[in-house]
Amino acid sequence: MTVNVGDAIPTFTRATGFANWNRYAAVNDEFVPIHMDDEAGAAAGNGGAFGMGNLQWAYLHNMLRDWMGPNGEILSMEVQFRSPNVKGQTVTAHGVVTAVEGDVVTLEVWTDQQEGTKLAPGTAKVRLAQ
Amino acid sequence: MSNISEAMKAAVGTVTARTTSYPISESDIRKWALAVYWPDKPPAYFIDPAEAAKTVHGGIVAPEDFNPFAWASAGHESLITNSLRAGTNDPDSTEKSLGIEGPGLTFMLNGGMVCEYGVRMRAGDVITSEASVGEYSEREGRLGLMLFSRSISTWTNQKGEMVKRTTGTLIRY
Amino acid sequence: MTDTYLTDVVRQAAGRECSRAVSYPIEASDIRKWALAAYWPERPPQFLIDAEVAPEDFDPFAWGPASYESLLPDDDGSVIVRHGINERALGFPEWKFRAGLNGGMNCTYGVRMHVGDVITDTKSCGEYTERQGRNGLMLITQSISTWTNQRGELVKRTINSGIRF
Numbered sequence: 001m002t003v004n005v006g007d008a009i010p011t012f013t014r015a016t017g018f019a020n021w022n023r024y025a026a027v028n029d030e031f032v033p034i035h036m037d038d039e040a041g042a043a044a045g046n047g048g049a050f051g052m053g054n055l056q057w058a059y060l061h062n063m064l065r066d067w068m069g070p071n072g073e074i075l076s077m078e079v080q081f082r083s084p085n086v087k088g089q090t091v092t093a094h095g096v097v098t099a100v101e102g103d104v105v106t107l108e109v110w111t112d113q114q115e116g117t118k119l120a121p122g123t124a125k126v127r128l129a130q
Numbered sequence: 131m132s133n134i135s136e137a138m139k140a141a142v143g144t145v146t147a148r149t150t151s152y153p154i155s156e157s158d159i160r161k162w163a164l165a166v167y168w169p170d171k172p173p174a175y176f177i178d179p180a181e182a183a184k185t186v187h188g189g190i191v192a193p194e195d196f197n198p199f200a201w202a203s204a205g206h207e208s209l210i211t212n213s214l215r216a217g218t219n220d221p222d223s224t225e226k227s228l229g230i231e232g233p234g235l236t237f238m239l240n241g242g243m244v245c246e247y248g249v250r251m252r253a254g255d256v257i258t259s260e261a262s263v264g265e266y267s268e269r270e271g272r273l274g275l276m277l278f279s280r281s282i283s284t285w286t287n288q289k290g291e292m293v294k295r296t297t298g299t300l301i302r303y
Numbered sequence: 304m305t306d307t308y309l310t311d312v313v314r315q316a317a318g319r320e321c322s323r324a325v326s327y328p329i330e331a332s333d334i335r336k337w338a339l340a341a342y343w344p345e346r347p348p349q350f351l352i353d354a355e356v357a358p359e360d361f362d363p364f365a366w367g368p369a370s371y372e373s374l375l376p377d378d379d380g381s382v383i384v385r386h387g388i389n390e391r392a393l394g395f396p397e398w399k400f401r402a403g404l405n406g407g408m409n410c411t412y413g414v415r416m417h418v419g420d421v422i423t424d425t426k427s428c429g430e431y432t433e434r435q436g437r438n439g440l441m442l443i444t445q446s447i448s449t450w451t452n453q454r455g456e457l458v459k460r461t462i463n464s465g466i467r468f
Contacts, residue, residue: 014168023165027158029201029339054195058166061195070175070185074194078244129186155330161366201336202352 001128003105005097012063012093016051016085024055038087051085056093056111056120063093063109064126071129075104079122089113095124103128133233133277133302134266141228144263150205151198151257159192159253166193191250194294198257221302224279228263233277233302241278241299248292256288264297277302308433308442312394317430321388322378324371326363326422334418337361357416359459364424386463388428388446398442398467406443406464413457421453429462438468 014020018036025031030052033040041049057079064074085091091111099106105128110121156179163172174181175190182190192198214226222232251257264280279300285293331354338351338358351358364385373379378392391397416422429445444465450458 020165020168023168026340027162027165027200028197029336055166058193058195061193062166065193066173070173070182070187074247076244076246078242080242152332152335155332157327157330158332160327164366201339 003097003100003128005100007097009063009067009095009097009107011095012059012066013090014059015088015090016055017087018049020055021049021051024052024058028052028054030054041086046084046086048087050087051091053081053120056081056085056091059091059093059111060095060109060120060122060124063095064107064124067095068126069129073127073129075125075127077109077122077124079109079120081120083113083117083119085111085113085119091119098123103130131275133235133268133275135231135233137230138225138233138266141225141230141263142265144228145260146210146227146263147206147208147261149199149203149207149259151259152202152204154192154196154198154251154253154255154257156190156253158198159190159196162196163193166195187250187252189252191252194247194250196251198251198255199259204256224263224281224300235277235302237273238300238302241301243296243298246295246297248294249287251287251293255293257285257293258287260284260286271303273303275303308396308398308440309431310396312396313431316393316395316428318427319393320374320425320427321393322371322373322375322384322426324364324368324424324426326424327369329357329361329363329416329418329420329422331418333363334358334361354418357420359410359412359415361416363416363420363422368424369421384426386446387444387465388426393428400442400467401438402468404466406466408464409462411460413459414452416452416458420458422450422458423452425449425451436468441466441468 021035025035034044035049035052038048041047060077060079061074065072091113093109093111095107095109097105098108105126107124107126109124111119113119160177163176166172175185176193179190210227210229214229217223220226221235221238225232260283262282262284264282267278269276269278279302281298281300283296285295287293334354334357335352338347341347341358341360350356373389373392375389375392377394378389427447427449429447431445432443434441434443444467446463448461448463450460452458
């Protein structure tokens with residue numbers, strides 16, 4: 001795989017709502033009212049229930065993993081949660097290569113919603129498979 | 131002028147808590163993968179041992195973002211014995227929990243989090259998470275002298291290999 | 304207005320095996336998390352945390368079976384019918400109903416489920432009956448789910464009833 005600075009890697013997209021959030025809550029034991037209950041989400045200032053930051057984190061990992069295949073290695077990741085993932089949004093994870101040193105690639109990564117608003121921007125470093 | 135006291139410097143590296151997971155099962159890995167790829171199918175190498183055997187890992191490994199501490203842990207010990215009372219909204223709660231005086235700054239904000247990954251987690255692994263006090267640093271900023279303090283969570287497997295290190299930064303001013 | 308739902312095809316289907324699903328091996332973690340969820344917010348009994356035995360209501364098919372096959376020649380097997388049977392593949396008439404209700408379920412338990420067990424669920428068609436009621440002629444359906452472990456021992460037999468009119 002040839003990788004160059006500026007390359008955009010394949011995205012990872014999900015329509016989000018209780019179908020994904022409840023399953024993530026089930027595996028991660030993350031049954032927090034703001035993620036389960038529209039009233040609690042609204043009380044927290046988000047109009048309704050909203051998705052877990054951890055699931056945005058997982059989608060960014062899924063994107064990198066699907067791009068590299070099982071033999072690639074995620075070395076590190078850092079993200080900030082800027083904007084909530086509210087119900088009904090289509091969330092897409094993106095990545096653009098910012099540096100290449102041998103087989104180690106640094107990427108700017110982020111999730112956004114269907115209108116392009118960034119939800120969780122960050123950076124990641126990976127080692128590509130031989 | 132610095133907000134970093136000798137006591138704070140001496141506390142760096144202190145392990146504050148240790149948590150041990152139950153053994154990871156293939157079922158945990160399978161369900162995690164099903165959930166984070168929902169509604170599409172996850173890659174077969176998270177589900178099917180034969181597919182996983184074809185990868186460099188030679189078998190099923192957990193997704194990097196997998197949490198072996200979800201629902202329950204097999205053991206937890208707090209290693210802090212002489213903590214001072216502090217509310218979680220107290221900017222000095224980190225130091226007070228260690229039994230030392232904090233810098234007494236007024237404002238705090240989340241400075242973000244970074245994860246570094248080591249070896250992968252597999253079925254049968256027992257993961258130990260150690261919480262420790264990271265480095266302090268400070269910098270003159272728009273808001274005056276800003277204090278950066280770090281808390282570190284280090285996961286190791288039963289062989290003592292590093293699985294994941296998460297560093298969180300708290301900014302106070 | 305239908306005179307009867309119970310055509311020969313429907314009557315003769317009683318007892319017919321329709322599908323077979325096999326679970327992944329039950330793991331301690333499955334039992335522990337099931338118990339934590341079912342007792343929430345109280346702590347479950349220690350023997351369930353320790354996964355000495357699965358709770359009777361434990362479902363080893365949650366999140367999907369390891370394999371699934373339809374036993375009906377006219378079923379392409381593409382749809383896993385989790386809580387019923389594939390009436391279309393059995394050749395039943397394409398009834399039109401105004402409403403469908405869950406009529407309840409009845410479970411008989413055999414041996415307990417343990418860590419390492421692989422459970423097979425064989426679903427069969429039960430006896431369909433009908434009854435005249437306030438809403439006209441009601442169809443009362445029955446599907447039977449039989450769970451056995453890897454030694455062929457009966458784990459659980461569930462009769463699910465439905466009411467349609």
